[in-house]
Structure formats: structure tokens, C-alpha cells
Amino acid sequence: MIVGVPKEIKNNESRVGMTPAGVFELVKNNHTVYVQSGAGEGSGFFNQDYQRAGATILDTIGQVYAMSDMIVKVKEPIAQEYHLIKKGQIIFTYFHFASSEALTKAMINSKAICIAYETVEDEDGSLPLLTPMSEVAGRMAIQQGAKFLEKPVKGRGVLLGGVPGVAPGRVLILGAGTVGIQAAKMAAGLGAQVTIMDVNMKKLRMVNDIMPSHVVTEFSNEFNIRKHIQTHDLIIGGVLLKGAKAPNLITRDMLKDMRPGTVIVDVAVDQGGCVETTKPTTHEDPVYIVDDVVHYCVANMPGAVPYTSTVALTNVTLPYVLKLANLGWRSACKMDKSLSMGLNIVEGEVIYKEIAEAFQLEEPVFA
Numbered sequence: 001m002i003v004g005v006p007k008e009i010k011n012n013e014s015r016v017g018m019t020p021a022g023v024f025e026l027v028k029n030n031h032t033v034y035v036q037s038g039a040g041e042g043s044g045f046f047n048q049d050y051q052r053a054g055a056t057i058l059d060t061i062g063q064v065y066a067m068s069d070m071i072v073k074v075k076e077p078i079a080q081e082y083h084l085i086k087k088g089q090i091i092f093t094y095f096h097f098a099s100s101e102a103l104t105k106a107m108i109n110s111k112a113i114c115i116a117y118e119t120v121e122d123e124d125g126s127l128p129l130l131t132p133m134s135e136v137a138g139r140m141a142i143q144q145g146a147k148f149l150e151k152p153v154k155g156r157g158v159l160l161g162g163v164p165g166v167a168p169g170r171v172l173i174l175g176a177g178t179v180g181i182q183a184a185k186m187a188a189g190l191g192a193q194v195t196i197m198d199v200n201m202k203k204l205r206m207v208n209d210i211m212p213s214h215v216v217t218e219f220s221n222e223f224n225i226r227k228h229i230q231t232h233d234l235i236i237g238g239v240l241l242k243g244a245k246a247p248n249l250i251t252r253d254m255l256k257d258m259r260p261g262t263v264i265v266d267v268a269v270d271q272g273g274c275v276e277t278t279k280p281t282t283h284e285d286p287v288y289i290v291d292d293v294v295h296y297c298v299a300n301m302p303g304a305v306p307y308t309s310t311v312a313l314t315n316v317t318l319p320y321v322l323k324l325a326n327l328g329w330r331s332a333c334k335m336d337k338s339l340s341m342g343l344n345i346v347e348g349e350v351i352y353k354e355i356a357e358a359f360q361l362e363e364p365v366f367a
Contacts (some may be wrong), residue, residue, distance in 0.1 A: 001325040002032045004068025006061045007039040010075045012283035014042025014306035017072040017093070019314045020053040022321070027054030031325045036064045043310040065089075072321055074313065075300060076103055087111040088347065090329050092321065094118055094133075096270045097344055098245045098358040104350070111348040113329050117317065118270075119242060119352060120342040127242065128338070129320070131178050132312035134267075136302040138182025138238060141265040142171070144301070145234040146190065148263045148287055148294050155294055156261030158233045161191035168192050172232035174220065174249055174274060176203040179238030179267045187234075188215050195228055225249055230257050237266035237274040244354035245272040252276045252290075260292035269297045 003026055005017045016039045023033045033055040037047055047057050058064050065071060065084035073093035077085065079102075085091060088111065095116040097104045107114045117129035142160070149155035149169065162168030171187040173180045176198035187194045188211060196211075197220035198204055204217040218224055229235060229250065235258075239246050246268040255277065268274040269281075277290045280299040287296050302309035320339055323332040333340035344352040350361050 001328075002034065002067060002069045003321070003325055004064040004071045005033065005035045005039055005055075006064045006071065006073060006081075007036045008042075008074055008303075009061070009080060010078055010300060010303075013075055013300050013303045015074040015300075015303050015310045015313065016040040016043050016045065016306075017074050017313075018318075018321070019043075019311055020045055020049040020055075022314045022318045023050055023055045024053040025318060025322065026325060029322060029326060032056070034058050034064050034067055036061055040310075043306040045310070070321075070324060072317070074303075074310075076100070077106070079106075082106040082110065085110040085112050088113065090115065090324060092117070092317070092324065092342075094130075094270075095344060097352070097355045099270060099272045101359050104345070104355060104359060104361075107345045108348050108350065112345070113343070113347065114345040115324075115329070115339070115342040116344045116352075117342065119344060120320065120338055121242065122338050129313075129316050129342075130240075132316055133302045133309065134178035134240075135182050136305060136309050136312065137267045138179035138236075139186045140301050140304065141179065141183045141236045141238070141267050142186035142190065142192075142234075144286070144296055144298075145171075145236065145263050145265045148265075148296055149233060149261070151261075153287070153294070154261060154289060155263055156233050156259060158261075160187065160234070169234060170232040171195070171234045171236065172228050173197065173236045173238060174225070175236075175238035175240065175268075176200065176207050176217070177238060177240055179240070180236070181207065183236045183238060183267075184211060184215050188212055192234075195232065197224065197228075220249070222249075226254060226257065229254060229262070230259070233259075233262060235262065235264045237264065237268045237278070239268050239274040240271065242354070245358055246274045248274060248276045250275040250277075255291040255293045258291075258293050261294065262292075263294045263296065265296045267301065269299050273297065 070090035151157035
């Protein structure tokens with residue numbers, strides 16, 4: 001199979017779909033790999049690195065799309081890429097369709113095979129291709145939140161870890177999944193007081209067992225959320241409904257109950273956000289303020305640490321890329337139930353229930 005790795009063109013997205021090590025494995029399996037010139041530079045991988053691994057370097061993104069049977073990316077295609085996608089071409093990337101009707105319609109019209117990293121699902125319900133980026137985003141949420149709590153950027157002026165004689169900052173984390181756990185680890189490591197909320201008692205028991213005593217758990221409901229937002233300095237939105245739009249756990253009217261300079265980091269922005277006032281931002285212009293509350297809603301947070309993110313992503317995507325390349329998408333998905341869960345749109349038909357429901361589309365039965 002011919003596999004193409006284009007340069008990401010989303011704002012400040014420096015990750016790349018595959019490392020040279022991944023290219024090497026594909027070439028070893030007798031596949032051809034085309035990499036767009038400069039695609040890996042933001043992650044610290046250069047053209048000569050890919051060439052040594054066996055890739056052919058192409059000058060333009062158009063050439064990569066035109067000559068490839070499968071495109072391996074990081075982020076969803078943006079408008080400038082829609083016309084490059086061919087009928088029957090496999091696009092393997094993060095899509096997050098439920099947050100964008102325009103993207104969904106464009107991929108339906110392309111009649112491509114859209115396999116989404118974020119819905120590939122193991123038998124235990126875990127999401128192996130989402131996990132590493134959620135780990136990065138969860139840790140970064142505290143790093144960024146701590147920065148924007150500083151007064152020069154309109155935060156409350158609170159040091160999360162405090163100092164002797166001054167109480168540490170308070171962090172509220174919505175969701176005890178991968179993002180929430182990683183955020184709690186980072187916040188606890190800084191010395192902050194952490195409250196983590198979820199509706200899943202098994203997850204809360206696990207958090208209670210593994211976290212230090214200054215990380216406390218509480219069942220998530222509107223009453224408890226309204227109570228805690230009044231006293232916490234940094235709020236992390238880490239709620240995920242697989243393949244579906246995130247629920248609004250914090251509504252616009254709740255902002256008035258927060259203290260001026262409170263910071264919200266909504267990691268769920270890729271799925272529409274779990275805060276009603278969330279709107280996607282970029283690394284270039286990451287925050288905005290609503291009712292004196294600072295909102296950090298960067299839709300590609302791991303893109304700020306591209307080397308770490310690219311290596312972590314290739315570690316988990318490569319086995320699936322090899323299956324798709326070796327067997328073709330139909331056989332690979334029949335043999336691997338986890339991979340088949342990644343099929344979102346196939347040759348113009350939406351086959352993933354949550355996406356069909358998000359936009360009131362007919363959900364066809366795929367066989």
C-alpha cells in the first residue's frame with residue numbers, strides 16, 4: 001500500500017502523523033511511504049531522517065494526497081484539505097466529528113474511508129489511540145492553568161502550590177478518566193488541593209485508592225458542581241462521551257458564581273466542550289474572558305509539545321497502520337474489532353451512531 005504523511009496545517013500544529021521509526025516499519029513490510037517535505041520538522045524529525053528510514057519526500061500536500069492510498073495524520077482535515085481527499089482513500093486520524101457538522105458533511109461528500117483514532121476501542125472499553133494524547137493534555141491542563149492563574153494574564157494571582165503560611169490553590173477536575181487522572185497527578189505534585197468529580201463510583205474509588213490525601217473525590221451532579229466552582233481557582237473540563245458531543249456541565253449562568261480570575265481549561269473542547277461558554281482557541285491566541293472568568297480552550301493542546309506527542313502517538317497507532325496497510329481496510333476491520341470501532345464514515349455513509357445522532361442523520365447499517 002502507498003501511505004502518505006502530510007504536513008499538518010492547523011494553526012500551530014507541529015505534530016506529525018508518523019515518526020521515522022514508523023516509516024521504517026512500513027517500508028520493512030514492503031509498503032511505500034510518501035512524506036511531505038518539512039512535515040516532521042516541528043516535532044524534531046527532518047527530511048533526511050525520513051529518507052534514511054526509506055520514505056520518499058514530496059514537495060506539496062497535494063502530491064501526498066494524490067499519490068497515497070492511505071493518509072496518516074494527527075488532526076482532522078481542515079477546509080483547505082477537503083478537495084484533496086479521494087473517493088475510497090483511507091484517512092486515519094483524529095476526527096472528532098460530533099463537534100463539526102461542516103467536517104462531517106465534507107467527509108460524507110468525499111466518499112473516503114474515515115477511521116477515527118478517538119473511537120478505536122478495546123474490549124474493556126478503553127480508547128488506546130486517544131489515551132496518550134489525553135495523558136499529555138491532562139498534564140498540560142495544569143501546566144497551562146497554573147500559568148493563566150497569574151495576574152498579568154488576568155488570573156486570580158494564585159500560586160497553585162502555595163508557600164509556607166499561604167494556602168495552596170484549589171483545583172476542581174470534572175471527569176476521572178485519563179485526562180482527569182493525569183491532571184490530578186500534576187496538580188497534586190505541585191501541592192494544590194484537588195477535588196475530582198465523576199458519576200462513576202468505581203473510578204472515584206480508584207482515585208481515592210491511588211491519590212494522596214490532598215486529592216479528594218466527590219460524586220458529580222449539578223448541585224455539587226455549583227458548590228465547588230465558588231471556591232476553586234482552576235477548573236479542568238475532562239469529560240468524554242466516546243464519539244459524542246460533551247455534555248455542558250457548567251452553564252453560562254454559573255460563571256457569575258465564580259471568583260474573578262478563576263481559570264477554566266476545557267480539555268473537552270475537541271468534542272464541543274463541557275462548559276457552555278467554550279469555543280475553540282489556538283496556541284497563538286489561547287484564552288478569552290467571559291464574566292471575568294479566563295477560558296483556555298485550545299483544541300490541540302498536545303501540539304504544544306510535539307516531540308513527546310508525536311512519539312507517543314506513533315507508539316500506539318503504528319500497529320493499526322500496519323494492519324490497514326498489510327490487509328486493506330475491509331479485512332483489517334473484520335479481523336480486528338477494536339479497529340472496526342474506528343470506522344466513522346465509509347464511502348459517504350455515516351456508520352457511527354453518535355455522529356448520526358449529533359446531526360440527526362440517518363444511521364445506515366454497515367456490513
